Amino acid sequence: MYFYLSIIICTHNPRQDYLARVLEALKKQSLSLNKWEMLLIDNVSDELLSSEIDLSWHPHSRHIREDELGLTPARLRGIREAKAEILVFVDDDNVLDDDYLEVVLKISKDYPFIGAWGGKIKPEFEVTPPDWTKPYWDFLAIRDFEADRWSNLIHHNYTVPCGAGLCVRRVVAEKYNELLRQDSQRTNLDRKGKLLTSCGDTDLALTACTIGLGTGQFTSLGLTHLIPEHRIQEDYLLQLVKEITCSSTILKAIWGEYPNQSSRSQKLFEFYKRLRMDSRSRRFYDASQQGKKLAMQKIAS
Structure with a gap:
């Protein structure tokens, strides 16, 4: 049919x-x-x-x-x-x-x-x-x-x-x-x-x-x-941000958009940006960075 x-x-x-x-x-x-x-x-x-x-x-x-x-x-x-x-x-x-x-x-x-x-x-x-x-x-x-x-x-x-x-x-x-x-x-x-x-x-x-x-x-x-309620808890969202950032970075590499290593000036800018964040925003920023780092390791291997 x-x-x-x-x-x-x-x-x-x-x-x-x-x-x-x-x-x-x-x-x-x-x-x-x-x-x-x-x-x-x-x-x-x-x-x-x-x-x-x-x-x-x-x-x-x-x-x-x-x-x-x-x-x-x-x-x-x-x-x-x-x-x-x-x-x-x-x-x-x-x-x-x-x-x-x-x-x-x-x-x-x-x-x-x-x-x-x-x-x-x-x-x-x-x-x-x-x-x-x-x-x-x-x-x-x-x-x-x-x-x-x-x-x-x-x-x-x-x-x-x-x-x-x-x-x-x-x-x-x-x-x-x-x-x-x-x-x-x-x-x-x-x-x-x-x-x-x-x-x-x-x-x-x-x-x-x-x-x-x-x-x-x-x-x-x-x-x-x-x-559901558990998906708006901070622990869940932190893990979600980390894993989606990791996955999306790997996906970009698959489709030809490889992540670049940050220059010294970029690293300095990110350092000061992180310092100005409130504690929760800093935790989410760190989760994102952890996801990117994990993705870079997987791409390299």
Whole structure:
């Protein structure tokens, strides 16, 4: 049977109330169920999700168990299993707007030169976050912008969508699969169990540029990111900043943007900048620097 879209939900030990809201939002989609399929990729959850999660409401849904731990292996399994030409990756804490899939389909037709795209991501915090957390919300995949934007240049990062609600053409996903077979280290660029490594989604999106397509973000696409209390704790955010900085530095090297050693004057400038910071800002700065240092070591090896 032909489908316009394949919805791929990759999950590992999901929070049940969050996943229930994700599925409920998919039930409410304005796009007819017969135009899209849904794949729930159970990535080595402790409890078999096929025995716990009812997908019978969707006539074209499947439970799939992927036994290699990691978000990238789970995504690759979804790519192999999907039947449609447009793939939509929905995290297990992403509540799509009711017209999300309909808008995805429209964008795919109106912008044939774009291979990977996403939209606005608004947060729903379990508890009210302290004001000091706001500078770090980008690390929580929160995105807000006022106009559509796209580019086919690899280092135009402002057009690159993140993994929440990521939409890619099959030709991009297949090229990405090919690139990972050539360089297995790239499979370590995203979450694995409790590790906060990231950027596999960016790697996937940027693959569009290698085949002459672009990346984009659109104001008409919207979803809500459910954020539990522990993700706005300082210890969690410090680790997140460190690991994302490490991953993004390695990713830039993969795509030809190698980090340069700081000059003496730059080091002096950074030293004085750090001195002027308050204690919390200094801790986050240090976490970022630790991530860069770790990345440099991995790149060198």
